Structures are given as C-alpha cells and as structure tokens.
Amino acid sequence: MHLTNLHTHSFYCDGKNSPKEMVLAAIDNNFNSLGISSHGPVNEETDWNIKYEKIEEYIETVNSLKEKYKDKIEIFLGMELDYIPGIGFTELCLSLMKRLDYYIGSVHYLGTFKNGVRWTVDYNIDELLRGINEGFQGNIRKAVETYYETISEMAEEFQPPIIGHLNLFNKNNKNNILFDEREDWYREAVKKCLNVIKNTSSVIEINTGGMARKYTEEQYPSTLILKMIRERNIPVIVNSDAHTTEDIAYKFNDMYKLAADIGFRHLVYLTKDGWEKQKINYCDENYI
Ligand SMILES: [Zn+2]
Ligand SMILES: [Zn+2]
Numbered sequence: 001m002h003l004t005n006l007h008t009h010s011f012y013c014d015g016k017n018s019p020k021e022m023v024l025a026a027i028d029n030n031f032n033s034l035g036i037s038s039h040g041p042v043n044e045e046t047d048w049n050i051k052y053e054k055i056e057e058y059i060e061t062v063n064s065l066k067e068k069y070k071d072k073i074e075i076f077l078g079m080e081l082d083y084i085p086g087i088g089f090t091e092l093c094l095s096l097m098k099r100l101d102y103y104i105g106s107v108h109y110l111g112t113f114k115n116g117v118r119w120t121v122d123y124n125i126d127e128l129l130r131g132i133n134e135g136f137q138g139n140i141r142k143a144v145e146t147y148y149e150t151i152s153e154m155a156e157e158f159q160p161p162i163i164g165h166l167n168l169f170n171k172n173n174k175n176n177i178l179f180d181e182r183e184d185w186y187r188e189a190v191k192k193c194l195n196v197i198k199n200t201s202s203v204i205e206i207n208t209g210g211m212a213r214k215y216t217e218e219q220y221p222s223t224l225i226l227k228m229i230r231e232r233n234i235p236v237i238v239n240s241d242a243h244t245t246e247d248i249a250y251k252f253n254d255m256y257k258l259a260a261d262i263g264f265r266h267l268v269y270l271t272k273d274g275w276e277k278q279k280i281n282y283c284d285e286n287y288i
Helices: 019-028 052-068 091-097 125-136 140-158 168-172 184-197 223-231 252-262
Strands: 033-039 074-082 102-106 109-112 118-120 203-207 236-239 266-271 274-279
Touching: 019 033, 019 052, 033 052, 033 102, 033 266, 052 074, 074 091, 102 140, 109 125, 109 140, 118 125, 125 140, 140 168, 140 184, 184 223, 203 252, 223 252, 236 252
Parallel strands: 033 074, 074 102, 203 236, 236 266
Antiparallel strands: 109 118, 266 274
16 A cells, blocks of 8 residues: 555644654655645644744755655645635635645634634634634534534635545534534534535545544544545545654554445545545554
8 A cells, every 4th residue: 555644743833743753754654655734824823833934944844855755755745724714714825835735624713702812623622612602602503514614615615635634523522512423413514515525626534633642532534424425435545643753653554444344445645646546455453
C-alpha cells in the first residue's frame, strides 16, 4: 500500500514537534508520502492557529524538507483551513490555497458568544453548551444541523481536496449527552450533507485524532456515517490529525480493516497529478 497521512500538525500551530521531526517519523513508519497541514491563520489570536508572521517561514520550511528528503519520501505542503459560518474562508486563506499542494477544509467555529468571541464545537462541553445557549437558544438540534449545513456550503462552493473530521461535534457528545446519532433528524442532517459532498471532488478523511488524544472512542466520522459514505461512493483517505510524532500512524491498520469491513474497495492517496486509488491491505489482529 502507498502509506500516507495528509493531516499532521507541528509547532507552527498546536502540534508538539517540528515539521522535520514529523517527516523523520513518517520515514521511520515507511510512509511513501506525508502532508504537513498546520492550522491556517484566522483573524483572531488563538493558541492553535499559525501566526500571521510565521506563514512564510512555514512554507519555506516545508518546501525545503520536500527537497531534502525527496529520495526517501514525497512531502506535500498543506494547511487545515477554517471555514467560518457567515464568512467562509478568509481572503488570506483563499490566497494561501493557491500556494499549497492541497488543503483540508474544516469547520471548527460554529458561532459567536454574546460578547462577540467566536466559539468552536471541539473545545469543551461547557463552551459548546454556552455557545448553543447564546447562539441557538439552547437548541442542540439546530446547532448540529447548522454545523452540517456549513460543511455542505463549504463543499458546494469550494470542493476542498479533503473535508476534515466530518462529525467533529461528536468530540463533546460522550454518552450521547447532546444527541443520539441514530435519531432520524441527525441521520437526515448527515445525509443531506453527504448528498452534497458526493457531487464534488472532495475526499472525506477517516481521522483517528480524537482517539489518539483520548477524546473519543471512535474515529471521525463514526462507523454509522462511514457506512453512509460508502453507499454514496465518496472517496476516503485515512489520516491521524497527528499533533505529535507518536501519533503519525495512530490506529491506521485498524482503520484500513474497518474501511474494508464496511465495504470500501479503495482508499485514495495524493500524487502530484491528483488523487490515485489503491486497494486496501491490512494485517490481521495479531499484527502489532
Ligand atoms: Zn481540525
Ligand atoms: Zn487537525
């Protein structure tokens, strides 16, 4: 198999390691390619996005790693860019897209508190509930539907190469505290979103980052949603959303097996000329 991971962070955003350390970890894991995808810039100062003044250094660093390790691994310059309700991608993100090999389109922000500060669905449950109370009159269903509508809007308008962690909302849904994925309205919201994505060129990632960081017991998207993705023949790739070198291939073998069990025949991987399909190979349970 062509081993790859296109969703990795470094100390240019909220990751722990340098891009070079991530590359060396990928080589150690016999990867054929690696995408470096720092959180792109946003207008407000955060502790997880790249700082405006670091953007050029980031691009130069990744491009020099590309050259330095070209005999060992293919490196792609990427970013995880925020699609923000009511704004979309900022002008800066739109101009960066043209300089990147690919990007991951992600929805983290869903609204603003009454004090004007933006909130994300993946910070913690208290912040999320406050955001839903202040922005959606406490209506969880409305907030979840708006989240999937925002992803649909992003997919329809921009067809991001990769759509990040499709059901990120689940990070704060331990013990179904917010909703039960099996409820009709929820499945309907996801279905509508997938029906938009299936008519675009976007790939959906199977993301193990929530599990790697012990936030969730399941990958993004859930197995229930992956089955819906399979039914629609939407292409998928396995990524780990690694914030450290240790997580560079977190549970990849399990995800290959899961994808095959669900009925996916192929995973995709990125090349200079776009996406290629590959058959799924995985080791059985005895593999460590
Ligand atoms: Zn993300
Ligand atoms: Zn990420």
